[in-house]
Amino acid sequence: MRRSCIISCGSYLPEGIMTNDDIAKIVETNDAWIQQRTGIKSRHIAAKDQMTSDMATRSARVCLEKAGLTGSDIDAVFLATTTPDQTFPATATTVQDNIGMGDRGFAFDIQAVCSGFIYALATADNFIKSGQINRALVIGAERFSSLLDWSDRTTCVLFGDGAGAVIVEADDTAKGSKDDRGIFSTHLHSDGAHRKLLCTDGGSSTTRTVGYVRMNGKEVFRAAVTRMGEAITEALDANGLQPSDVQWLVPHQANKRIIDSIAEKLHFPSERVIMTIAQHGNTSAASIPLALTVAVEDGRIQRGDLVLMNSMGGGFTWGSALVRW
Ligand code: UT7
Numbered sequence: 001m002r003r004s005c006i007i008s009c010g011s012y013l014p015e016g017i018m019t020n021d022d023i024a025k026i027v028e029t030n031d032a033w034i035q036q037r038t039g040i041k042s043r044h045i046a047a048k049d050q051m052t053s054d055m056a057t058r059s060a061r062v063c064l065e066k067a068g069l070t071g072s073d074i075d076a077v078f079l080a081t082t083t084p085d086q087t088f089p090a091t092a093t094t095v096q097d098n099i100g101m102g103d104r105g106f107a108f109d110i111q112a113v114c115s116g117f118i119y120a121l122a123t124a125d126n127f128i129k130s131g132q133i134n135r136a137l138v139i140g141a142e143r144f145s146s147l148l149d150w151s152d153r154t155t156c157v158l159f160g161d162g163a164g165a166v167i168v169e170a171d172d173t174a175k176g177s178k179d180d181r182g183i184f185s186t187h188l189h190s191d192g193a194h195r196k197l198l199c200t201d202g203g204s205s206t207t208r209t210v211g212y213v214r215m216n217g218k219e220v221f222r223a224a225v226t227r228m229g230e231a232i233t234e235a236l237d238a239n240g241l242q243p244s245d246v247q248w249l250v251p252h253q254a255n256k257r258i259i260d261s262i263a264e265k266l267h268f269p270s271e272r273v274i275m276t277i278a279q280h281g282n283t284s285a286a287s288i289p290l291a292l293t294v295a296v297e298d299g300r301i302q303r304g305d306l307v308l309m310n311s312m313g314g315g316f317t318w319g320s321a322l323v324r325w
Helices: 020-024 031-038 052-067 091-098 113-129 192-197 217-238 256-265 284-297
Strands: 003-012 017-019 042-044 076-080 106-110 135-143 161-171 182-190 198-200 213-215 248-251 306-313 317-324
Touching (some): 017 020, 052 091, 113 135, 113 161, 135 284, 161 284, 192 198, 192 217, 248 256, 284 306
Antiparallel strands (some): 017 042, 135 161
16 A cells, blocks of 8 residues: 655744734734734744745755755655745746756645645645655745735734745555554645635735735634634544544644644643744744644654644635654
């Protein structure tokens, strides 16, 4: 049986750090409100000339180096982003060039906002399982600060920039058992009826600008708790597992209160939930691979652990990926 295994992960965060106090100098807000309502203490903000492709490439290179591979070992690049360098070509093609893949394989962007990494991982898994490719680079990279209206305190305090990547590789020795390594399942969902609750107020076919983030925070909060919770239950049920079988929950980092409420409802003790929101803020498609990398590098996620990732974002989009590391 063929499974897709995550063999390496890496990340990149821009040097610039913006604290809540820094934001309080720009809009009427304060550290106490932001921490209490979101769990965020600071976020990384890209330098003026730093593009999404730069951050994506840095994370990809870390990943390749850790795996002892080069661009010529990669068959495809799936880059989840809402903040491409340009409207076209796909930012993934810039990364393909930067890592020296030449004309090998293919590269494209995936747009599912904060669920982008789960969508990209599912895409890579299915390309691998179908036998079309053997090894993929899956990246979530965002320069979300480009989309912020720095006069809107309801959104500008929430987001940050960064990139995270994983290498996914075919393993044809899997037995089809619960002890296998690799991706056990991915589940993707969307419901466009809610697209106006979290969106930008511009785009190339409407205003011909990229626009700024606009969000109905309360509605999105409610939907995030419901949909991210459903995503967990769906993944566990599909694999005949209980929350206690899963070592690590790695949720999209949108709001500490969202994550706490899901974990409590589904009986995941907080020690088994990876939380990076305090230092990263919400980095959209980059948040899950950034969190994964932190937990792998500090030794919490170990080979053989079951890791459950779940997300929710604009569209709405939501989903999960269950992986034995
Ligand atoms: O990644 C994809 C998904 N994104 C999310 O999941 C985000 C979901 N939403 C949220 O995380 C929360 O709704 C927010 C953090 C955005 C807002 O928290 P809230 O508890 O829903 O606050 P609220 O919007 O109900 O606002 C409460 C009060 C309001 O004042 P009044 O009307 O009670 O006087 C706001 O004007 O807080 C005020 N407020 C602020 N005060 C200080 C709103 N933003 C700020 C701010 N600083 N930055």
